[in-house]
Amino acid sequence: MIIDSLLDTDLYKFSMMQVVLHQYPAAQVEYRFKCRNPGIDLVPYIEEIRAELAALCQLRFAADELDYLRGWRFIKSDFVDFLGLFQLNEKYVEIAPAAAGNGEIEIRIRGPWLHTILFEVPLLAIINEVYFRHTSADLDLAEGRRRLRAKIALLRDTPDYAGCKIADYGTRRRYSRTWQREVVTELRDGLGAQLAGTSNVWLARQLNLTPLGTLAHEYLQAHQALGPRLRDSQVAALEAWAKEYRGDLGIALSDVYGLEAFLRDFDMYFCKLFDGTRHDSGDPFAWGDKVLAHYRANRVDPRSKVLVFSDGLDVPKVMQLYAYFRDRCLLAFGVGTNLTNDVGPTPLQIVIKMIRCNGQPVAKLSDSAGKNMCEDAAYVTYLRQVFQIPATQGL
Known part of the structure; x- marks a missing residue:
């Protein structure tokens, strides 16, 4: 089972x-x-x-x-x-x-x-x-373990990256349940405070980690049929979320209609209300620059907001993004398949x-x-x- x-x-x-x-x-x-x-x-x-x-x-x-x-x-x-x-x-x-x-x-x-x-x-x-x-x-997981330990060492041992934290987002495409547990245990033991947590609730409980996550594309998509009219569906979804959580779980997903359409709806009210935004498609560097500029245009200090990156990341890409955006905002990184299914096949x-x-x-x-x-x-x-x-x- x-x-x-x-x-x-x-x-x-x-x-x-x-x-x-x-x-x-x-x-x-x-x-x-x-x-x-x-x-x-x-x-x-x-x-x-x-x-x-x-x-x-x-x-x-x-x-x-x-x-x-x-x-x-x-x-x-x-x-x-x-x-x-x-x-x-x-x-x-x-x-x-x-x-x-x-x-x-x-x-x-x-x-x-x-x-x-x-x-x-x-x-x-x-x-x-x-x-x-x-x-x-008959796969020998020794290669997967070697790759995992190299990733941990790269993030942990590179100077000036102590503040760079990652989280496990890899449940949906994991090699196996047993392997995901081994991966997250190794990350916890090898990275310490540089592991922010895991999206997997069962593993968070088993390993005493912070469970992480807010909302997915399906939530905003559904509002195309639930909102008052189609053009207002993105706003309706964000307002329904705010009504439910009253400022908690405040990360908005930005790419159901693309970034430009998101920013047209993500006005000063939402800029101040939500803790940050999540990237899940397109060029992450260009995306981050546009989002930070949008915060500034809406009289919000970007350094108080979180940019969450979660699109096809690996550790080197995380480190590039961290170096580019550090000190300009708060940062979070969710790494999925590259952690939980990088064993060879x-x-x-x-x-x-x-x-x-x-x-x-x-x-x-x-x-x-x-x-x-x-x-x-x-x-x-x-x-x-x-x-x-x-x-x-x-x-």
Whole structure:
């Protein structure tokens, strides 16, 4: 059994789920799976993935896990009470070979947002582990350990980088659950205070680390169908978040419609209200310069705000960004696949993205190519018009 605790997921799933319970309990959504690696044949593993999914859907939150969640300052008691009754239901998940017969698999998750939001991260972790246990069963992890220790030494031992901290964001694309635990344990023991924490709630509890995360793209995408009108959906999402958390968990995600559209909505009110912003697509250096200039233009001292970088990072890239932005703002770095799946074989680039909410298509058009998964081309065209997004962005 790959997943044996419902805590084995990323923190932002719980923080978003609480908003859904309190503000959008009737919302209906659809998610779709995609593997971005060409030529990967996942069809032989469908039955094993289904068996692991069935086991996942037997899990319930244990009393001590609920007590752990109840101890977080931003979690409300009624949400923990709801989780005490919660159980995933496999009837919401369909897994089948793709109609094209090319080795790809179709996974669709359809149902109430409140009851499907926790599928994404553990299901991706299951697909990864099933795939790698078959394709690299005899892998010697000595090379992975060598690479990991070299990364730790580089960050820890380079002069003038003591203030540079990283966090583990690698649950969704990890080589295995056991390997992620070993990686994060090594990071904790090797980096000390330079490890800010982990996005994985189960590991944070097991290793006495800080769980990290706020919100994901699906939260802002859903507001395309939940907000008062499409043009106001980004503002509505940020305001709903502020209503729920009252200044806590204050990192805004900037790339659902691209940075320029985000900055048009992220006015002085939001600049002052939110603690910072997160980068997840496009050139991180150009992004950071524009965000810091935006803070200054809105009479906010950038040195009081956090820039969070989380897009395809490795330790050398983290260090470059730290050197470029240090002393200009506060900094945080989330490193994912390069920490938890750098053992030799090529990692899978797999995602599960929301594509519909309340029967309406939803999409993101980020600052990087190839990240849009919307199935309705007419809607994407309309979205570009509403948010003044260039025709080439996100393709």
